[in-house]
Amino acid sequence: MDTSAIDVRPTAFFMTGVAVGATSLYLLWRPRAAAAAPPAADVSLVLSAAAYAAIAHRAQKRKHALQSPYIEHPLGVAALLAEAGFTDAPTLAAAMLHDTVEDTAVSPADLHATFGPVVAGIVAEVTDDKALPKAARKAAQVAHAPTASDAAKAVKLADKLHNLTDLCGGPPVGWSADRVREYFAWSARVVDGCRSVRGVAAQALLSRVDDVLARAGEAAVVAEAAAKAAPPVEGGAAP
Ligand SMILES: Nc1nc2c(ncn2[C@@H]2O[C@H](COP(=O)(O)OP(=O)(O)O)[C@@H](OP(=O)(O)OP(=O)(O)O)[C@H]2O)c(=O)[nH]1
Known part of the structure; x- marks a missing residue:
């Protein structure tokens, strides 16, 4: 052709x-x-942090009536960050680990050795000094929030979002309605210190925190009903 x-x-x-x-x-x-x-390394970091936190918190339970395994909280905090749009692996890993130093035998050096300085640094920023009396510890969270890094502010906001949402479903055993109101009021002060956090995902998170902060009255009503069923123990023990 x-x-x-x-x-x-x-x-x-x-x-x-x-x-x-x-x-x-x-x-x-x-x-x-x-x-x-x-990247596989990011997935690996986040899952390793989840596994590490699950072992560190293995003996602890949440304080609400369901008494769920404590790891529910760190997992929930990390999930809230992911839902808001956070994809940064060290921030998600730090969310998984955020209560390990504060509430378990894990030390800052352990975290540094296992997860490196970035993750350990974020966790250090959101860790309360348990040697302080409770009132001073609560005041320190309010005072330190404005100077925290963006990653630490984001973890702190997700932490408060998870605990406040939890309170709307039912208070820790023994909490009165007044104690629930006080927790909401104190959390609002910590959140105010975190409002300078930068990023679209962080602003989405802040908006969800504001929504739950508006539910303080509802949470107090739930606590009143729970208190009628089982009388509150004022100043009840924290884990
Ligand atoms: N709402 C709720 N909170 C529970 C539950 N179980 C444990 N907690 C923890 O209880 C703390 C609030 O109790 P408080 O008596 O006010 O404080 P404390 O444990 O620090 O002394 C929260 O810590 P935080 O300092 O506010 O935050 P975090 O950084 O320790 O997580 C929260 O993590 C539960 O079932 N529901």
Whole structure:
């Protein structure tokens, strides 16, 4: 067949169009694909932190009536960050580990050795000094919040969001309605110190925290009902 008679210009034009289109699609898809599939090292860091926290908190339970395993809280805090749009692995890992130094035998040096300085640093920022009397410890959280890093502010906000949402479902055993109101009021002061946190995901988180802070009255009513069923123990023991 004599192909010399075929005009190749439309074909060349078509192929150039396909190439330009495919390149554009690839350039559009590539960042989305990267966002959808985090690097294996990030997944590994976050899951290792979850496993580490599960072992560290293995003997502890939440204080509410369900008495669920304590790890529910760190997992919940990390999940709230992810739902808000946080994808930074050290921040998610620190969320998983945020109560290990405060409430278990894990030391800052242990975390530094296992997870490195970034994760250990965020955890250190959100760790209360349990040697302080309770009132001083609570005041220190309010005082330190404004100067915390963005990552530490985000973990603190998710921590408060999880605990306050929990309180709306039912208070820790022995908490009176007044104690619930006090916890909401104190949390609002910590949250105010975190409002300078930067980033779209952090602002989404703040908006959810504000929604739950508005439910203080509802949580107090739930606590009143629970107190009628089982009388409150004022100043009840914390874990
Ligand atoms: N709402 C709720 N809180 C529970 C539950 N179980 C344990 N907690 C913990 O109780 C703390 C609040 O109790 P408080 O008596 O006010 O404080 P304390 O334990 O620090 O002395 C919260 O700590 P925090 O200092 O506010 O935060 P975190 O950094 O220790 O998590 C929260 O993590 C539960 O079932 N529901």
